[in-house]
Structure formats: C-alpha cells, structure tokens
Amino acid sequence: MKPFTYQRAGDMSSAVATVAERPEASFLAGGTNLVDLMKMEVLTPELLVDVRHLVSHQIQDLPGGGLRIGAGVSNSELAADRRVRRGYPMLSQAILAGASYQLRNLATVGGNFLQRTRCMYFRDVTMPCNKREPGTGCSARDGQQRDLAILGASKLCVATHPSDMAVAMAALDAVVHTVGPAGERTVPVNRLYRSPSDGPERDTVLDRGELITAVEIPAAPIAARSRYRKVRDRASYAFALVSVAAAIEVGDGAVSGVRIALGGVAHRPWRATTAERELFGMPATEESFRAAAEAELAAAWPLPGNAFKVPLARNTVVGMLRALTEEAR
Amino acid sequence: MSGRGAVGAPLDRVEGHLKVRGAATYANEWPVENPAYLYPLLSTIASGRVTGVDASAATAEPGVLGVLTHLNAPKLAWPNDPEVAALQSGEVAFHGQFVGAVVAESIEIARYAAGLVTLEYEKRPVDVDMRADRDDLLKPQHAAIFGSQPGDLQDGSSADSAVGDFEAGMDSAIHTLDATYSTPIQHHHPLEPHTAIAVWTDDEITLYCSSQGVHLHRTLLANAFGIDASRIRVISPHVGGAFGSKVFPVTWATLAFMGAQLVPGRPVKFALTRQQMFTLVGHRPATIQRIRLGADADGRLVALGHDVVQETARAKQYAEQTVAASRLMYAAPHRRTTTRIATLDLPVPTIMRGPGEATGMFALESAMDEFAVSMGMDPIEFRVLNEPAVHPESGLPFSSRHLVTCLREGSRRFGWEHRAPATPARSENGWLIGTGVASSTYPSPRLPGNTATIRVGADGRHTVRIAAADIGTGTWTTLAQIAAEALDVAVEDVTLQIGDTDHPLASSAGFSSGINCWGTTIHAAAGELRAALNENGGAVPDEGLEVTTDIPDNPYIAQYAMYSFGAQFAEVRVHEDTGEVRVPRLLGVFDVGRVINPKTARSQLLGGMTQGLSMALHEAAAIDPRYGHVVNNDLGGYHFAANADVGSIEVHCLEERDPYVNPMGSKGAGEVCIVGTAAAIANAVCHATGIRVRDLPITLDKLLR
Amino acid sequence: MDQEITLRVDGKEHTLTVDTRTTLLDALRERLGITSAKKGCDHGQCGACTVLLDGRRANSCLVLAVANAGAEVVTAAGLADGDELHPMQRSFISHDAFQCGYCTPGQIVSAVAMLREAEAGWPSVVSEDLDADEVVLDHGEIAERMSGNLCRCAAYANIVPAIAEVARS
Numbered sequence A: 001m002k003p004f005t006y007q008r009a010g011d012m013s014s015a016v017a018t019v020a021e022r023p024e025a026s027f028l029a030g031g032t033n034l035v036d037l038m039k040m041e042v043l044t045p046e047l048l049v050d051v052r053h054l055v056s057h058q059i060q061d062l063p064g065g066g067l068r069i070g071a072g073v074s075n076s077e078l079a080a081d082r083r084v085r086r087g088y089p090m091l092s093q094a095i096l097a098g099a100s101y102q103l104r105n106l107a108t109v110g111g112n113f114l115q116r117t118r119c120m121y122f123r124d125v126t127m128p129c130n131k132r133e134p135g136t137g138c139s140a141r142d143g144q145q146r147d148l149a150i151l152g153a154s155k156l157c158v159a160t161h162p163s164d165m166a167v168a169m170a171a172l173d174a175v176v177h178t179v180g181p182a183g184e185r186t187v188p189v190n191r192l193y194r195s196p197s198d199g200p201e202r203d204t205v206l207d208r209g210e211l212i213t214a215v216e217i218p219a220a221p222i223a224a225r226s227r228y229r230k231v232r233d234r235a236s237y238a239f240a241l242v243s244v245a246a247a248i249e250v251g252d253g254a255v256s257g258v259r260i261a262l263g264g265v266a267h268r269p270w271r272a273t274t275a276e277r278e279l280f281g282m283p284a285t286e287e288s289f290r291a292a293a294e295a296e297l298a299a300a301w302p303l304p305g306n307a308f309k310v311p312l313a314r315n316t317v318v319g320m321l322r323a324l325t326e327e328a329r
Numbered sequence B: 001m002s003g004r005g006a007v008g009a010p011l012d013r014v015e016g017h018l019k020v021r022g023a024a025t026y027a028n029e030w031p032v033e034n035p036a037y038l039y040p041l042l043s044t045i046a047s048g049r050v051t052g053v054d055a056s057a058a059t060a061e062p063g064v065l066g067v068l069t070h071l072n073a074p075k076l077a078w079p080n081d082p083e084v085a086a087l088q089s090g091e092v093a094f095h096g097q098f099v100g101a102v103v104a105e106s107i108e109i110a111r112y113a114a115g116l117v118t119l120e121y122e123k124r125p126v127d128v129d130m131r132a133d134r135d136d137l138l139k140p141q142h143a144a145i146f147g148s149q150p151g152d153l154q155d156g157s158s159a160d161s162a163v164g165d166f167e168a169g170m171d172s173a174i175h176t177l178d179a180t181y182s183t184p185i186q187h188h189h190p191l192e193p194h195t196a197i198a199v200w201t202d203d204e205i206t207l208y209c210s211s212q213g214v215h216l217h218r219t220l221l222a223n224a225f226g227i228d229a230s231r232i233r234v235i236s237p238h239v240g241g242a243f244g245s246k247v248f249p250v251t252w253a254t255l256a257f258m259g260a261q262l263v264p265g266r267p268v269k270f271a272l273t274r275q276q277m278f279t280l281v282g283h284r285p286a287t288i289q290r291i292r293l294g295a296d297a298d299g300r301l302v303a304l305g306h307d308v309v310q311e312t313a314r315a316k317q318y319a320e321q322t323v324a325a326s327r328l329m330y331a332a333p334h335r336r337t338t339t340r341i342a343t344l345d346l347p348v349p350t351i352m353r354g355p356g357e358a359t360g361m362f363a364l365e366s367a368m369d370e371f372a373v374s375m376g377m378d379p380i381e382f383r384v385l386n387e388p389a390v391h392p393e394s395g396l397p398f399s400s401r402h403l404v405t406c407l408r409e410g411s412r413r414f415g416w417e418h419r420a421p422a423t424p425a426r427s428e429n430g431w432l433i434g435t436g437v438a439s440s441t442y443p444s445p446r447l448p449g450n451t452a453t454i455r456v457g458a459d460g461r462h463t464v465r466i467a468a469a470d471i472g473t474g475t476w477t478t479l480a481q482i483a484a485e486a487l488d489v490a491v492e493d494v495t496l497q498i499g500d501t502d503h504p505l506a507s508s509a510g511f512s513s514g515i516n517c518w519g520t521t522i523h524a525a526a527g528e529l530r531a532a533l534n535e536n537g538g539a540v541p542d543e544g545l546e547v548t549t550d551i552p553d554n555p556y557i558a559q560y561a562m563y564s565f566g567a568q569f570a571e572v573r574v575h576e577d578t579g580e581v582r583v584p585r586l587l588g589v590f591d592v593g594r595v596i597n598p599k600t601a602r603s604q605l606l607g608g609m610t611q612g613l614s615m616a617l618h619e620a621a622a623i624d625p626r627y628g629h630v631v632n633n634d635l636g637g638y639h640f641a642a643n644a645d646v647g648s649i650e651v652h653c654l655e656e657r658d659p660y661v662n663p664m665g666s667k668g669a670g671e672v673c674i675v676g677t678a679a680a681i682a683n684a685v686c687h688a689t690g691i692r693v694r695d696l697p698i699t700l701d702k703l704l705r
Numbered sequence C: 001m002d003q004e005i006t007l008r009v010d011g012k013e014h015t016l017t018v019d020t021r022t023t024l025l026d027a028l029r030e031r032l033g034i035t036s037a038k039k040g041c042d043h044g045q046c047g048a049c050t051v052l053l054d055g056r057r058a059n060s061c062l063v064l065a066v067a068n069a070g071a072e073v074v075t076a077a078g079l080a081d082g083d084e085l086h087p088m089q090r091s092f093i094s095h096d097a098f099q100c101g102y103c104t105p106g107q108i109v110s111a112v113a114m115l116r117e118a119e120a121g122w123p124s125v126v127s128e129d130l131d132a133d134e135v136v137l138d139h140g141e142i143a144e145r146m147s148g149n150l151c152r153c154a155a156y157a158n159i160v161p162a163i164a165e166v167a168r169s
C-alpha cells in the first residue's frame, strides 16, 4: 500500500470538501473493497476520509410507503430488516447472496454501490486496463472472458459490475441521495452507472467528493412477492455469472406488472426494460417469458468465452418468472 | 488407554486443544525479537530476461534494509534447480518467478518498496499452448523424485509400458471406445501460505518454515548454499495444510535465507501472498489423455490403452504417473501406456495430492463408465468382470486387494440397486438427478531415510522422536498410538516429538507413506526398546534407556504389489435451467488396511473426497496465452469447494489388515480418497443429463441447454 | 504514517503504534503477537482471519487498525475461559472438525457468531421463509452461513455436525 493519512471526518461538509479538493483523497466506509484494492495498489489514495460513522445507520419508513436507508447501514442489517424481508424480499436475498456474513457485517450500503469491478485484469496492475489506467487498452476482451459483460459493453471495457444488492435496487427503482461540492441531489440507481463507452475509468456519474448519504426505495407492492436468483460457479461465496431480480403480477392470466434486472452481465445492474415492455399485457406463459428474455438479450454482444451467459440469462429469467407465477397460483 | 487397543481407537487429535484456540504455532507465528520482513518481486513476463534494475527509489524509502536481485544476491553452490535456487541469473522462465526481494522494517514498508523497484526485461515470445498434437512433445526422462533418481516419471516408473500387442487387441475387440479427456492446471492452496522465519548467525541458521519434511528441506538448502547441513535447523511442528506443495519447492525458504544473510542475527519473516502461491509452490500439471478400450462380446477387456500428454515447465522437467493406475486396475491381455510432455513457459509443476492417479483415474474411470453404458452393462458389474487376479503388468500378486468388496459394499450402502439404468434418471423440482461410481487406488510405498529414537525414563514415560510432519493428517496422534501399542504402554505415556531437524531423519509427508514409513520405524524401535528392557530384566535403569533404529527393509516388497483401493459413489443434481451442479451425497468405501485412528482417518478420507469434488466442479487455473500468467490468481477467482458445496459424505473402511505392507497392516489413506471422485461425479452428471463432460472442471456452461 | 491506537483484544487492553496501512489482522499478529486469527488470503476471500469486531464476525484482514481504534476484538483464543474451552471448541475437537487447524480459529469464531445471528432471526439466502421468526439450523442453513470460511483440508462434513450439536444444546 502506498502510505496515506487517515482522517475521521468531523462532519459531512468538511468530508465532502476535503475529498472534492484533493484528487488523491478517498472516502472510506467498510473498507472491504477499498482496502482490498489498496493492498494491490490498484487504488493508491494518499488520504482516507472515514465516513462510516458520519452517514446514517438508520432505515426509516417513508411517509408514502417505501424506505430510506442510510448509506452507513451494513449489508447485514439491511438484509435482516423485517420491512425489507417482507416488502422487498428480492433485496434481502440479493444481499444475502453476496460475499459472506463476515464481509456483509463490514460492508455498507454506500460502499456496495461503489465497489469496483472484479475483472481480474483490472485487479492486476501489471496488465493493461482502460478502467484502471485510461488509454492502456483493455486486456480482458481478448483474454479470459468467463466473467465479462455481454450487454452494454464497449471496446474500451467489458467489465461487469459485481454488486448483487444494486441489481435488486435497480429493479426496485431505488434512488440514491448524495451530498457533493455542489450540494445535495438524487440519482436513480438506473442512472448511477456510466456507460463504458463514455470512459470506463469513471464507474458512476457521481462527482469527486460526492458522498452517498442514503438510498430510497419507493413503495412497490409488486415487490412483496419478488425474488433474487444468483447463478455462480460455487454454491456460495462467489460472484454471479448471471443473477436475476424479478417480480411479476398477473391479472386474468395476463402480465399486469413486472420488474426484471440482471446482474453479472453488464457494467451496471441491468434493468431489463425491453423484456418488461414485451411482457406487459401478455399471457403469463413460458412462451411469453422466453420471448421477452430473448428480446432483451437480442442486444447481447457476447465473446467466445462468455457466450454461455446468453442462454444462461435467458433460462434464469424464464425459470424465475415461471416460479413466481406458479407460486402465486 | 492401555497399549493394546491404542491402534484402532478413535482418539481425538492430541493437539486439538491448541488448534481450536489458534494456539498451535505455525511457521510465521514463532515469537521472535525485532524481525525484519521480506517481500519478493515477481517477474511480469513469462519468458526472457531481466536487463535492467532500478532499486534507487526502494532503497531510499525509510525503513528499507536492502534490496536483493540477481545482481547482488549470494551466489549459490547449487544454482541450477529452479525449485530451490533463486536470483542466480536474470533469466525468466515463467510469469511470477522470483526476480528480487525487499527487506524492510515492516510488512507494509517491504511490500510498498517492492513496488518501487523497476525492472526492465527483454521479452521472448510466450508459449503456453497445451496441445496433444504439438510436434515437440518429449518422452520424459529422469523425473523420478524430481530429478534426483533414475526413472522417467516422478514415482520412478517408466514413461511407457506395454504388454501383449495393444493394436492387435483393439482389432480383435467386439466393442471399442476411444475417448480423450483433459484436466487443467490445479493448485494446492493449503490455507496456510508458505511462510518462513529465517535467522542467520555465524554458527546456526534457524528456519521456522511450513514443511512436509524438515530434513529434505534442510538438505536442499544446505546443498544450495553449500553449507554443512548440521548448521541448519528447520522447525515445523504444525503445518497449515500442504497437499504436496510443501515437499519440494523451497525457493521461498531460499529467499528467506538470503534475506537473513542481509541482516545477520536478525529474524527475517517471509510469507508468500495467496496470489504468489499460484506460481511459486508448484501445481498439478494439465493433462490431455486418450483412453482406448476394447472388449469381447461379454464385456471382458481385451485391450486397454492410455496415452498421456502432460504440461511441464521450460525451467524444469516434471512428469508424473498419470498412467499408473491404468497399469493395474483392470485385466486385459493387450495393454499399453505412454507419457509425453509438452514443455511450456509456465511455472514448475509438482506433486499434488494423488499426483498422476488423480488425473489419470478421472480419464480411466470416466471411460470405464462410458464403455459400460455403451455396452448396456452395469458399471459395477463391468468393473467386477475385469478384476485382475494379479498385477496386470508385473504379474505380482497384490498384498491385499479388496476392490470388489468396496464396490459391493458401496453398492449396498448407496442403494445402487434402485438406480435407473437410463438417462435422464430422475427429475425433481427442476433438478435432474443422477448417480455414478468410480474406483480408487493409490500405492503404499516404503521410502528410505527414516530413523526413530525412543527413550524411556525411570518414570516410565516414553519419548519418541522422529522428524515426521503433521500436515493435518493426524501424525501427532497416530504415531503416538502406534508407539503406545508397540511399546504396550498407554498413549498418555508417550511423548511424541516431530517436525524438527533435531529429531532423527524422516522422509517427507507424501505418497501416503507416513504410517508405512514413520510408523514402521517407530514400531521397529519399540521392538528394540522392549528387547533391551527385557535384557535389563524388564526394569528401566535410573538413567533411562534409549534406542535408535532405522526403518527395516520389507522383504515382501519384491514379491507383492501394494496398493490401497476404494469405490466412490456420487449423487448429483443438475439444474435444468442453469446447468448448476450440486453433489448432495458422496460415499467412499475404502480398502486401506488396518486403520490406526478411525476418527482422523475418516477426516482425511472425506477431506480427500471433498477435494475430489472440487477437482470435478471447480478447480482450474485460467492461463492467458498472451502473457502466460494465471488470470484467476486469488481465492475469489480460483474456486475450491466452500461449505455450501458439500452435502452428506459417508466414509466406510473395510476391516481388512494387509498381511505384508508393514507390521501394523496399514496401507496409505491420504491420497486414495481423491482418486476417482471426479470420475464418479462426472459419471453421475452423465447419468443425470446424458451429457458426458470429458474436460474438467464440470462447469455449468458445459451442461446448459 | 504512524498513529497510536488502543484495542481491547480478548478482554485485554493494548495501546500500540501502527502504520496507517496496518490491517487489524497484522496489528494482532505482527504488533501484538496475538496469532489466533490466521492469515490465509489477506483479501477477504477465505475467512481464516475472522474475529468478533465489536461483537460481530468480521474479516480482520480487510479492516484498517486505525479505523478501529477503541474496538473490542475477540479471537478464538478469547472464547476459551482460561483452560476451559468454549463448547464450540470442544465440539470441534470431538467431531474432528479440522485437520491442519489453520482455518479452525476463524471457523470457530464464525460459528459462535453465526449462532447469535440465527438467534436474532437473521435469514440466509437459502432460508425457505425469508420472514420466519425462527431459524431452523439444518445442514443447508449451517453450510451456507459458514461458507465465508473456507477449509482446504475440507473438514466441512465434520464442521456442520460440530456446530449443529452446539446449536441443539
């Protein structure tokens, strides 16, 4: 690790100001991603501003339904919260499918959104990588491709976003609340992550020094019967090859509401808007599910080493929708 | 517990109370005063040489005590073995080779400063292309015990073998099978990394290190540094797993020695990082294996052929006995095996649990299953039909061979009779369910170089000393049990001392030879001590009594083939949508002779089976052909089974004592258990899905529809 | 950059100076000589370094010591009461739930914390009923909840029953 100074921020505005002004500064929350990357000198901040105690650790009910979750809430607490388990089971399951209990005890909601890709070429400082060192090229694209993206990728970068939690958040239309040098703002999770074609070195639209303070999930009755399914190379303690967060409502045999988001396939949690659109009003049958999944994946741009993710994503979506509709019967 | 009955008792591990608190001292944990820390530099090219070194920034970093590269490293007396020597030239033979090191006041400083050293390279093209149709394949030579003894393969056997006329046999066959299987590079990854603390003074050099054999490590290091072995003391009472990776490769200890020479008198601590363990401690070599089987109308084998291509390193040849099991498992009048190596710019392979047999039996036992199914035979009956009366190549009788009993007993316990012969066997909640079987085998060799000392004090306590290793195998407990029985005293009255070169010579923990070698030596020493006591009228003299004995020869070795056997059964579930594979049930029935301690033996057997499960489903290094590096080089990328991957595992040992292998009647148990598991799982996957996966690991993409 | 911190480890207070780069794990092992927590991967990928950090299980290799000044740390050594082993430790011995023992302190700390989490009703990803008040610790639940602790010797088939026995009592 490069030597650095550690600061426990006194208040939010000075924390924001410090990190905004100093390009070599970084916020520290649970540290499970930042310290990991600092050990390998993938990241080399010279100043760490610890914000874990600063941001809220509370989960509050919103007046019109929905929840406001402080950025400092641990992944464990969020997954275990009764309101989440009842109202948004896909979110509980997504978090519980990620990492391990001991990691989730440390990891925060804010940090989870902003964790970096697990692309092994990004994590190896001896390899070219546009995300780590802009302009050096992407060594993953012609390398080991198993974990790479099939959707939304660019020639510049084919890395995936590793978060499970964010996939459920995307399906739930969650909105991130921030405070930055320019004041407070909100950013929908579905607009938080930038396309790699716009420069893969910046994962999100957040500005330097912009602090996530909370995330709000709106009321969504459909989510009460929702699920998260993670497909991976090991039964536990592994990142997703493909994951799916889904919820579906059926009235008179036709789909009257549906939410689908995919993980492990893109640089961001992939909200399957095409599939959702295709499904709406259609009979809730295996054929419709399949057609919708295929429509979503028509845009897929797989590499030889990850082409299996296309049928895998399709089958997983279909399987999830099938299971959810069968359960409802 | 009295002496009689000590062997066979399911005793708790004697060091268990230490391990559960974390109080067993592993190499990096010895309390030493004011240590310095070493962090290595690894090559970032796979082939070429270092042409420039700039260590100025590192040297200027406060707290840095020295920077080592090939330019200033001590010249070794034995510089040519890349598994022992480091920094002897600027040549780079694989990605992730030691090319330097920083010694500093703290771990943090050493590691950071290592990153400040810049190296320039002259690169050569990288060749890591593992193919069976390369035109430069070689027949291995002199790989036995890693080049120190004659013999083509590392177990001392020949690369090729033939009995009868294989091609003619195939031509005469009614049924034939010709299939090619492949297995990838796999890594040991003991949970304790390879670590060392070295202290270098003018008199003594002390090395606390994580070792499967302290005497071998001492010999290698003494040779490398050209110093008298008696100056070196290697200490390693507890080892946090090894699986073969802590037998021979010791460049990390060499580097620790060099670091210690830089700061004489001061302890130097060095631990490989998990990432570094992918290139510096050996690996199981990748294989491509062609199996050809021919059978008569009844399913009796008439021809059996096994042709293997293995990957080896440009830096050093390593070749293992992948074909070994095919030489002895089944009868067939016409047979042949061949081994060729592909020399690549990759790290040096080494023995890994069940070296050779583990990969070879994946191929053979998959092929046996395929062949049985294609002939409409039950896989168990097919094996039983082809059970040989004697070793099919040497013609020697087996000292004991209860493979058929293992298959039959396993069949009964597993409920094989209810198995649907057809595929898909069964489906439940979206999961296809299938079952499979495979045989297991591993030799029980006796290695030279073992001596035990037993001393009895006037107080009746017996101290047994032999520099054996406990790598999790239960040595601390089982050797005490063997000693207690042979001395006819209570286990509590035996103090065992192992893992230190101050104790008498012992072979390394490997080849499933621990009980056979160390146990036999202790048994012999105990006999001598009892004889000496008898001479003394049965009383212990005031000054105590001590005997030292070498391992006795086994007169039966030339007369019998000595192997453990087993049968493994697997139930798998394969998800219809995703191809995910789960293994809810494994059963292993083993013929390992007399079991010294059923509790620790069972752990070892189920541990081996679980590693076999990992081998089947998870383990593979992903090599990037452009750079020649291991891409998935951490435990997040290189998977082995986690708790959730493991379902119920049942282990059963036949109560059969081997009459010839050693006085205890115990054959090896450490490795037979990983042999065959992968095939049993692959066979079950095929039973469930109809898809035959011939390339390990069996990942879901291979089963997706 | 050095900083002085205080840590309470296994009930004993320690004041020490650490480099800001020092992880809690290295502070324990290299500065304080408390080697119960093990280093297996240094990247949160094995669980050998698991300790109770202010009462919750955590990977001590991924947390900075400076960021945890004043923390209460419990290692496997601190679970035992002098010579009297914790029931989980005794169960691991009697079930032979380890071989080399290197993952063991982490497994045991993790298991002890896991029982508390289950008691608090925390679900797991394999829980059939996510909203259940009571967690039934069957094989699948224990295995999933313990999957953050790798065991290369692969004692899993003994670890699960060892924990189940303590859970029952």
Ligand SMILES: Cc1cc2nc3c(=O)[nH]c(=O)nc-3n(C[C@H](O)[C@H](O)[C@H](O)COP(=O)(O)OP(=O)(O)OC[C@H]3O[C@@H](n4cnc5c(N)ncnc54)[C@H](O)[C@@H]3O)c2cc1C
Pocket (backbone or CB within 6 Å): A026, A027, A028, A029, A030, A031, A032, A033, A034, A035, A036, A051, A055, A071, A075, A097, A098, A099, A100, A103, A106, A107, A108, A109, A110, A111, A112, A113, A114, A115, A162, A163, A164, A165, A210, A211, A212, A213, A237, A238, A239, A240, B636, C043, C044, C045
């Ligand atoms: C072995 C391992 C396995 C894992 N497996 C999974 C998995 O399967 N699924 C999964 O989803 N995740 C997984 N993770 C990742 C884990 O979920 C993240 O590391 C964690 O969520 C990050 O949270 P943190 O609080 O520790 O963030 P930190 O490491 O502290 O920070 C991460 C980044 O976020 C920034 N940051 C933190 N908080 C804020 C804030 N409030 N505002 C602005 N910026 C902030 C930091 O500056 C830093 O850049 C795994 C991690 C490990 C080590």
Ligand code: FES
Pocket (backbone or CB within 6 Å): C038, C039, C040, C041, C042, C043, C044, C045, C046, C047, C048, C049, C050, C059, C060, C061, C062
């Ligand atoms: S050492 Fe911390 S998780 Fe492996």
Ligand code: FES
Pocket (backbone or CB within 6 Å): B191, B240, B241, B472, C097, C098, C099, C100, C101, C102, C103, C104, C150, C151, C152, C153, C154, C155
């Ligand atoms: S006992 Fe060796 S790693 Fe678990």
